[in-house]
Amino acid sequence: MFVEIDNNSGFCFGVVNAINKAENELAKGELYCVGDIVHNDSEVARLADMGLKTISVADMAGMSGKRVLFRAHGEPPASYALAKERRLEVIDASCPVVLNLQRVIKEAYNEVKEQGGLIVIYGKPGHAEVIGLVGQTNGEAVVVESLSDLQSVDFSRPIRLFSQTTQSLEGFKQLAAKMREEGGESVVVYDTICRKVANRIPQVRSFAAEHDVIFFVSGEKSSNGKQLYEVCKEVNPRSYFVQGADNVEAEMFMGAEKIGISGANSTPRRLMDEIKLKIEKLLKNNG
Ligand code: SF4
Structure with a gap:
């Protein structure tokens, strides 16, 4: 039996860029992010522990003189205008x-x-x-x-x-x-x-077909995650949507020879590593 992580899954360059910017700017002082920086609760929590505060566009109307980060998804012109009006410094992490x-x-x-x-x-x-x-x-x-x-x-x-x-x-x-x-x-x-997203569909399809069981790791809010999970399920009915290692139980991969772990563009690699460790631990305990 072997457990394999899909090396094509994980953050796209747009998300990596936004997270790097957030980490660099947090080192300089207080920082607010407009919306969740990435559609993944665990990564949002990690950055919150580092001090990143998540706010809504409406919250900007009650702030002044602060630094706000616009995430990879981009913002409409109205958000830039509001930031200007409220004298907020914009750290623009919109994906190019x-x-x-x-x-x-x-x-x-x-x-x-x-x-x-x-x-x-x-x-x-x-x-x-x-x-x-x-x-x-x-x-x-x-x-x-x-x-x-x-x-x-x-x-x-x-x-x-x-x-x-x-x-x-x-x-x-x-x-x-x-x-x-x-x-x-x-x-x-x-x-x-x-194409970072479009190319993932054929990649995920073959990865799911090559394994007996798939753990697809994603936050519930990620549309890319939902879409890729559906692709997994189409080719492999033993595909599970999980958010972290806590969702993984031994019964889920009973009798499987090849276990695959894949994820969305917003899934941190560390979550997939944790799931691999959990599976290996369960196998050891049950073996
Ligand atoms: S457009 Fe979206 S999916 Fe593509 S690299 Fe940018 S943030 Fe990632």
Whole structure:
């Protein structure tokens, strides 16, 4: 029997960059993070122990002269304006990929609004990154999560379609095809899915198929985690969604020869190492 950690899983460079920035800035003094720095409770708790205080955008309105960190998901222009108004120093840890997407959407919005056009974003309504993207369009972009949401799209207008960076490539292709069917040439499609996420799907699929049991480690709030776990379950019914070593019991891997541990882009490596140790301990105790 062997236990293997999926070396492709774990933090993407956007999250690593945000955490490094937070650690460096905490060494200089008090720091507030707008929203959870990463969708993983354990990592949020580790940084909270180092002094990082998590606040909401609304909390910024009651603060002044403090330092606030904007996390990898990015923020809409309104957050920058609020920080300026309240004399807050912004430590901008927005992922460069997201910042670039915000810029491209803003340019497209300025262009299509002259022609009565519309920006459509394939994403999760209310997700932090999506709020930042919609903010580039004066709040006018239409967010669609599934084909049924297309009812709210006016296909008589010129349309530019973008995607939240962490959405599924397959879902985006289906949506784009349907929109081209409805709107023809007036629908211009921009594939803006981050390949760090899109590439993980085939990687996770083969990893799950190669093992008898999969422990998929992720925080409950991570949309990337939920999506990758579904991929695991599709190819391997003995896939478990766990948040940490405490969720792992010996019965879960009974009779298995090959045990795989994988995780989301927001899953710290140390959590996967802890799960490996727990499994090895249980095997030893039961063996
Ligand atoms: S998933 Fe991609 S776009 Fe999102 S934070 Fe990571 S590197 Fe940046």
